Amino acid sequence: MRRANRTHQLRRAFTAAVAVVAATALLSGPGIGPAQAGPGTRAAALDPVDPQTWQDQETMTWDDYRAVPGANWADPTRQPSQRKLRIALVAADYPDQPFVITQNRGSDLFRNPQVAPVARADVSRFYADFWGRPSTLNHGHTVHEYWMEQTNGRIGAEFTPFGPYRLPRKQFEYGLNDIGQNGGGCPAGSTCNGNLDADVDTLWRAAEGSDVRNRFDLVLRVYAGYDETSVWQEFGEMMFQTKEDVPDAWGPPDPNLPNWVRSRYVDWTSWKAGSQLWGSSSMRQGESSGTITHEIAHTFGIADNNNNPYVSPYRRVGSGTWDVMDRGSFNGPGGPHNRWVVPAAQGAAMPAGQTLRSKLKLGHIAEAQVLRLSREALRTSGVAVVTVKARTAVPAARDIQGVRIGMDRDLTPACDINTNPLCPGSPVYNWYSLETVQRIGADSFTPDNGVLLAKNKDAETNTCGYTCFTWVVDANPQDIDMVDYYRPDGTPVKRTIADYRQLNDALFHAGTRSGSEYEYVDTANRLHFYVIDRRVGADGVLSYTLGVRHLDGSGNSVRGVTAATSGSPTGSPTNGGATCTFAVNNTGRYVAGGQAHPEDASAYLRADVYRLSATVAGQGWTVTLPNALTTAEFGRTVNVRAVATATSGATQTGRVTLTARSESDPSRTATATCQVAR
Incomplete structure (x- = not known):
């Protein structure tokens, strides 16, 4: 595979420089920075036509949100054209763990809640409104809005509150029965094998009738406390230098047990963090979790597309920040290390939009908005040139918002995922996709505006060392070389080569000197992709003119x-x-x-x-x-x-x-x- 003839060193220096000003740049318009100015703005002659100004999630705030032009998908009176998901929100707490939101501001061990306390009797309604109705607290953004936006008004969501209910067992008796823990760290006299879903549903049916489940499409079980996915690192290795440094305050109610416990991805976290439940596609979420949209997507029959970035051998992420089915579910103000706040109004509060592959699988994009091409046909038809509108924008008639290039088979040479962290796994990809990402709507908290190029599989199988189906082609595959966090002694810990934020600078850009690339050649699969030009419409919506051709044929047309x-x-x-x-x-x-x-x-x-x-x-x-x-x-x-x-x-x-x-x-x-x- 060939890349444009510019050195990685120069590109990295440029990208690092523009990334510093990104936070300011992205405030100048609807997802477009000043050098990517809209109509009426005159750029200097030597300015890059499409500079890459990606922004890291840690620097993002709610001020970075940009509405989708011409649409108010958060309007609760706007009804979906096809289906409104009826979601039962069933809230439950434990004998030893009250709802965090009911406690005094900042009073618990995790420094939560961030707002004044809510009465226990009102908790179910509070969370139904928090995720279902625009308010100051959720900054006007809801789960209904996300699904309306991503499906162009086809699917919405509404929450009906139930409870709260008091579970029969202590919190850790459910949490220590979680992924990879197998009951480790269970205090004496307890049996850490609880089934939260079953116990919650038993209480719910007893209160509302045995057929209550039949009245809803989905059930969201909101449990008191924290989603372990949001606290294991922040209140583990980021807070304590070693597992032996974890103090009793963060340990179990059993002096004979250590104050640490294994977590899903790493060997240890504090017992208090590790005893929380891990959010699940069975639609159970702790009070700190904002990944509701991601879990809803699973119910449509689509898998995760994410890796384990923390252990060796490192294996690169699939689609990262660019898709809700990968760690794009963690997008939101402040980034992934701010997912522990209650209520969940920071990191993960606004997941990424959906890639073309996800939208096609879920049926969330009209065929009229997708151009379907064939690699084999390009050999005889010649180059295809198409203008692709931002994927989150409202499509007009004849707008294309994604290009699919099918391949009869993947000709990529095999590589070893155990020795090459950038290996995309077995060469079983079925098609390429091209789409435009603009930082508007749910994509406001993606890192960049530009062109997303990806290889995709029809099947959701483990060929990457994890279940994967979309592999974003990284325009800047070199190590992004950024600090993830600092250890308690001040030692910086870099983001691993498998970290999803390595794809922050993955998008392709038009023109020279952008800090990214304007073309990509897959020699093995005989395809050449071009990012030819970009434009911003009068409504502020971004589009790119893209091209793709077969390396071995130009068709019957006469060239001149x-x-x-x-x-x-x-x-x-x-x-x-x-x-x-x-x-x-x-x-x-x-x-x-x-x-x-x-x-x-x-x-x-x-x-x-x-x-x-x-x-x-x-x-x-x-x-x-x-x-x-x-x-x-x-x-x-x-x-x-x-x-x-x-x-x-x-x-x-x-x-x-x-x-x-x-x-x-x-x-x-x-x-x-x-x-x-x-």
């Missing part, structure tokens, strides 16, 4: 190109650069035939992709191309730019030569010249 200078140069070569504009004309001719795509793709086969290069003659002169790619439909002309700069000692004039070369037929080239003076 001419180039000419278009007008006089503008600007100053010694003050920001002088811009030469060139007209590139597609002189080819569309010829149909051999186009066995899964659908009629002829509308997207009527263009060519051209690679641009430029030189400048004259001592002390340099030339820069803002974009190394362009596209034009047959018979159409597009304008491209080259920017010339000169030193104070440069010759009086310089001569810029632009070359445009067809990617489909490299023998078809054209040149044009432009004279600039300082």
